[in-house]
Amino acid sequence: MNQQAQITDKYELDRGIENHLEHLKPETIRAEIDAVFRSETGSRLKAYMKTCVHCGLCSDACHFFLSFDRDPRYSPAGKIRQTLWEFMKNIRHITADHIRKAAIIAYTECNLCRRCVLYCPFGIDTAYMMGVVRRICHRLGVTPLYLQDTAHSHSAFMNQMWVKEDEWIDTIHWQEDDARDEMPGLRIPLEKQGADIMYSVIAPEPRFQADLIYKAAILMTVAGVNWTLPATPGWDNSDMAMYSGDDEIMGRITRTHFEAAERLNVKKIVMGECGHAFRSVYDTGNRWLGWTFPPIPVIHAIEFYYDLLVSGKITIREKFKDPVTFHDPCNIVRGRGLHEKARYIIHMACENFIEMTPNREHNFCCGAGGGVINCGPPFKNKRMQASRVKADQIRKTGAKVVITPCHNCHSGIDDILHHYKIPMTIKFMVDILTLTMNKPVNGTGDGL
Amino acid sequence: MHNLYILATGPLLYLSFALFFGGMFIQILFLVIETYRKERFMFSFLSLSSVLMSVAHWLFPFGSTVMRREKTLTLMGFGFHIGLFILPVFLFDHVLLIYESWGVYWLTLSGMVPDVLSVFVLSACVYFLFRRSTKPEIRYISTPIDYLIPLLVIFPVATGLWASHRLPGYPIAHITHILSGELLLSAIPFTRLSHMVLGFFTRVYTSSEFGRTRAAHDW
Structure with a gap:
């Protein structure tokens, strides 16, 4: 194990995960996995698991795999192999260690961005499967501390x-x-x-x-x-x-x-x-x-x-001058196809727009989404390492401003720009629009 | 030898047909019933236009982004699957046997086509095995059965080629061809080869979700 990996592993101690693992009994683990398979999943999961021909085409879709120098453990199918595959094959032999590994993989090494779905000839939804792993971990009480704190806040x-x-x-x-x-x-x-x-x-x-x-x-x-x-x-x-x-x-x-x-x-x-x-x-x-x-x-x-x-x-008074690039957020592009509308807005409001490559549905994930950034400081180093391809992709545009209409992407890319020392700033679409649009000084509107 | 031939072209043939058609039918039946029972919501997202668009992109060579990027695999993959479908169904010798048994016949391959297809399928199998054993990300997710499946395909195709050219020892090759072909057909419902049918189900659902709910392309 190289030095970098040791450092990464050292920071992976998460109180939320570790504290609950201590109390887990093998029969509890079995019962919860079994309950999820029996009552919360069905033929969809089975069809995905049976149809996968282990071709590895999903690997190159994953920013974790690419950023970690093509380490097979980080490929989408590789992550399934270490988690669901084990659960389905050896349900009787799943230990707390398996659950720790599964929780770390599912919560912190997959952004559920669904890019790999576009690279699978059968359209197998790895994000859905990692969601099933998260569901099992949640039912076992093994969730990262910071993420669980957010869930508690939602609840209260x-x-x-x-x-x-x-x-x-x-x-x-x-x-x-x-x-x-x-x-x-x-x-x-x-x-x-x-x-x-x-x-x-x-x-x-x-x-x-x-x-x-x-x-x-x-x-x-x-x-x-x-x-x-x-x-x-x-x-x-x-x-x-x-x-x-x-x-x-x-x-x-x-x-x-x-x-x-x-x-x-x-x-x-x-x-x-x-x-x-x-x-x-x-x-x-x-x-x-x-x-x-x-x-x-x-x-x-x-x-x-x-x-x-x-x-x-709304009309544009004066276009934004600095060269801008656009990061397509997974949940509104692969999740809602808003990429062309976003580009329309940018073309209306900005003078110099440079595309990232790849872009639209094929854009790389920001590394923060899927709750990964919400897992907090213990996993930030790994998140930064996993964002190397994203950093290269952004740097290559040579733009001065990255626009992205998503909070997770915004925070994630902000971290990337600092970590990789990329001299760019990041803005929301509303930042650009309020800068460039016509604003009557005494505007009232109907919102009174 | 003759008795073995009778066995292979009689009971064993029907057994392999029964295992293949019966096995796939039961799998699909269970899949649909379980979906209806536990995940009925999936039906409400199906969209024919999205499915047709997506399937069109994935069924034609270089129609999807990943196919354009993995050019060798795309060529090998398409040649392999086309060969694997066309050879058993349209080979003259097979159609003749069917005509003799049931009196029905259809178009057959002629000239060098079967040989070219067979060689292509064999090369593709070797390529798949090479790819699986040399790429770390694929080796990591491969099970012993994944290495065995290309061999299951190599056997009937290679022995078929051998027997059709009457190379030395062809009677043995002929019997091996029949038996290994039957083994391959029988194995489909019980191995990852079932992707030939299940793959359409997963594609239909994913493309419906992408096309209708998410208004995005999945290719």
């Missing part, structure tokens, strides 16, 4: 960052005050019944990126959108429980989100620039609740900005 406060109700309302008022300096007629309507749109964000916005709420308010006001935010739980659309394997809390979060929209009697929900939240609300959480598609139309911020630009509700 229905948001990701322990934001209390008064803190949320106070942050909205504070942002409204600040924004009124720039646009005196601006309001951020809380609890407005019958608005056209409920805008929902993720908890890191009120917690430490409150300027994004400010910018969203400017955008809404200029466009004259009839919008509102809920004052009660449901304002946060994020969902780390989906990634910790806690499906029950995932369902509660999604239900609370839709119930807030229902109570406010809005026509649709516009979600802020977050990818995983969109996956939960649009694709995963709603299904757990038994809805084929969301009961209230849900669109991601990119679709919303696109509609505003196409309909002429």
Whole structure:
């Protein structure tokens, strides 16, 4: 084992994982794995496991595999071999050590980005299978400490960052005050019944990126959108429980989100620039609740900005001059096909756009998504090592600014830029739009 | 020898047909029933247009990104699968046997085509084995049966080529050809060879999800 690997392994001690392993009995492990196989999975998992011909084509899709010098343990099929494969073959011989290994692989060495699905001739969904491993680990109580803390926050406060109700309302008022300096007629309507749109964000916005709420308010006001935010739980659309394997809390979060929209009697929900939240609300959480598609139309911020630009509700005053590149977030590109709309917005707002290669559905993952960044400091070194191909891909563009409409991608790429000393900055789409669009000084809009 | 031939072209042949068709039928039946019982939601996401688009990209050479990147594997893979499907079904000798037994016949291959296809299939098997044993990421996920499967294919094709050219010892090659062909057919439902049918099921679901729910390409 080389020195780097030793360092990596040293940092992989996670209290959340280790503390629970001590109490695990072999019969508990067997019972929980068996329960997941019997009652929570079916022919889909079996067909995936039987159909895989072990061709290895998925390997080159994975940024972990590529960044760790083609180490077979990090290939998608290699990760399945060390986890589900073992569970299915030797259920009687699975020990706490197996579970530790499985938890580390499933939570910290796979971003569930689904890039490998595009490289499998049979369309085998490795992300789904790693999700099954996470579910087993969750049922055994073996989850990374930081990720579990987020799930606890969801459970107690229905948001990701322990934001209390008064803190949320106070942050909205504070942002409204600040924004009124720039646009005196601006309001951020809380609890407005019958608005056209409920805008929902993720908890890191009120917690430490409150300027994004400010910018969203400017955008809404200029466009004259009839919008509102809920004052009660449901304002946060994020969902780390989906990634910790806690499906029950995932369902509660999604239900609370839709119930807030229902109570406010809005026509649709516009979600802020977050990818995983969109996956939960649009694709995963709603299904757990038994809805084929969301009961209230849900669109991601990119679709919303696109509609505003196409309909002429916002117009560009002066294009952004610095060369920009765009990182396609997995959950809204492989998860919703919004890549062309995002490019439309960039072409409208930026003068010099440089594509990353590969791009669109084939873009490399940021390394942070899938709850990996939420596993916290114990795994940050490994996350940085695993992002080497991403760093090279970004560096090659020669751009000055990376735009990405996803919070996880934003934080992950920010870490990459610092770690690999790439002289670039990172921006959300709303940062670019509020910089470049026409803003009447006394704009009011319909949001009063 | 003659008795063995009678056995191989009689009971064993029907046994292999029964194992292949019966085994695959039962697998598909269980798959559909279990999906209906436990994951019925999957049916509500199916989308014919998405499936057709995706299958079209994956069924034609170089239609998907990974095929364009892995050019040798794509050529070998397509030649191998086309050969493996065409040879047993359209070979003159096979169709003649079927005509003699059941009185039905269809188009057959002529000239050098069967030989070329056979050599291609054999080369592809050697290539697959070479690839599996030399690439660390594939070796890591390979089981003994993964190395055995190309050999299961090599046997009937090589002995078929041998027997059809009447090379020395061809009667033995002929019997081996029949028996190994039957073994290959029987093994399909019980090994990863079942991907020939199950692969379509996984592709149908994935392409429906990508095309309809996610509005993205999966190729």
